[in-house]
Amino acid sequence: MTSHSVFERILDPSGRADPYPLFGELRHTPVARQEDGTYVVSTYREIVALLHDPRVSSDRRNLRSAAEAPDLALSFIGLDPPEHDRLRRLTMRHFGPPHSPGTVDGLRPAMVSLTTALIDGIAGKRRADLVDEVAYPLPVAVICRLLGVPVEDEPRFHAWADQIIETLGPGEEDRAERERERQAVAHELKSYLAGLAEDRRRQPGEDLLSGFVTYRGPEGGMTPQEVVATAVLLLIAGHETTINLIANGMLTLLRHPDQLERLRAEPGLIVPAVEELLRYEPPVQLVSSRVALDDITIDGTTIPAGSPIVLALAAGSRDPAHTADPDRFDLCRARNEHLGFGGGVHYCFGAPLARLETQIVLAELVRRLRNPRLAADPPPYRPSPVLRGPRHLLIDYDGVELA
Template sequence: MTNHSNSQEADLFTHAFNQNPYPAFHSLQQHAPVHRTLMPDGHYAWIVTRYEDVVTVLKDQRFIKDFTVFLDEESRAQAHQSIFSRNMLFADPPDHKRLRGLVQQAFTPRMIEELRGRITEIANELIDDMQDRSQIDLIDDFAFPLPIIVICEMLGVPSEDRDKFRTWSNTLVEASNDPEKAEKVQQHMQEFTAYLQEWMTSRQENPQDDMISKLIQAEESGDRLSEQELYGVVSLLIIAGHETTVNLISNGMYALMTHPEQMRKLQEQPGLLRPAIEEMLRFEGPVEFSTDRWASETVELQGQTIHRGEHVLVALDAANRDPEAFEDPDVFDITRGRSKHLAFGKGMHFCLGAPLARVEAEVSLQALLERFPDLQLSTDASNLEWRPGILMRGLTELPVRLK
């Protein structure tokens, strides 16, 4: 077995790392770009931090998503009980192509562009509700409701059930961090599954013009989504479809408010909005680590031997600040121009919802900056807390003064 340096061990998965992971990432990039570390759950994983290596892992099909291939039949069947297990994010070819193909039919760029008008209405309604207040939590009052309303409307979730979806989604995202929350996670998952079952049955009997009906009816060369796959796809869309966008909008506004000269530049040159969003995605990307991968065979990477069955995590936010890939990577610069950031991943698992996330960010940031040109943080940036866990990078709240 390769010799592993553990000097960086102490820097990872602490509160300090959570608040600002970039010093630890830079240290790993310099001293141990492919680094085996002990995870909070007691397992070991390889952490990959350099841009080129991250791209290699994301595109190399020897790093697979479905860990159940290493299990015996009984354990495998048990693992697939989870409603979240049967979706394209955790699938490898040929399953991945089939699942993605079926979902893609309900997610075309034209469909997303047609949603722009509705997203603008939602953004303006939320802003109207904030109009008479001097101070708000930008996440609770804006960044969270906007994407959840959009994805729930797309799927056909009744508006009175949105809050349940928010709760379930939060639980799913934070599930992996706290064994003590396991009971609550279990309960929420049961509620979520029961809801989905009832909802899908009603749509099968009475299809509507919404994405859930389209997914039920979608066929790829005579193939349909199984019930378990439908659950997987819907839970993925709800979580990936709003959690990441919440962080994109709030991290983006946080970056602007902590770099007032960039905020002014954007207000003076609204044409910079799209490049500004790409820079937000690079500088403080909403997904810190990509979802789990496993080596399907023994692989050599940067002089390290990753054995079959070993767990591999790629740090997207580290790659996006790799000095070998970006000039002055720790500088937030909305005039940076074309960006090869990896915020949406790379290869066949590239985020299907990227066009939707970009439209939502564009519409919401434009509306906010037009209506509240003097928007600023109402507390010192050092007082803000970043959410625990390594999958998502997002603030717990973002208190701002509107006027």
């Protein structure tokens, strides 16, 4: 990519290891128009305002020059109220309060058991890839269990999810090609999930997919297309972001050994530690699917109706106008209001699950690994500018404590 603007340099994979100086430059112009007509918003106050502005749509079919509707258009992440609200309620009914309040916490024993087994699995080594051997297997197993995907099919959907993630991102110049690639992969994933949903219609279980296909209430139920689109969303979002949060988290702790040792000595700090990681090294760096429904003036700049909007969440969470000393990693940061899970009606659906998974895994890694240290820094990163995280995270260590 030939880079010109600050935002184009952020999109360039060569800078994936440390985009934060560029995000700092980006904040100098809180609302920056790009050559393709996209408006990039990078400061905390302005991002929060747009996350809660009903004139900002999540449905790309509202673009002034709309291309094909994205693959996730029928899932609630790609819809606006009231359609968004209906689908999100139908999905949440089987996942969290008020109808299923114990779903996430009920998974805690299984998460702890699997985490223990995964760390036991690297006990006989002195070098491990924490992405492949720990950060990836746990969230994948959990989302498979929640949705009712057979564990033996996990490698198939992981490959599909990987390909879809790598074609997501802002910018219009190669959008048509990325859309074609994503459509082809999404067709395979959707066909698989449609078959699984049909199995659940005939023989329901206790999983989310069974709930989606069988529930009928005052608002009706999900159509077959909505069931598949929602399952695609949850499968991808339910593990990709958590893998990155765990990997980014351990990488950050290893780069700050004083903070790692403090966490080892005070394990109760794991809750604020994960919140600080969500601010400092968020797995979701950009929200690139917003569209202005009307002319919107913000920070003195008017975004015309129909224009694409990118919200640079990672820049906003490190905005010095919002957070003191934002480039310092601090386990005990006071009033840690971050954008790690977005905000507004599209606040991350799976936030409680991602928090719990990350708290469990990082706490156990910190407790059990003896003298862990990075084997390579920076590690190799996945190319996506939207969901940022290491492709591998090699560490050396002197052993593993007993569980």
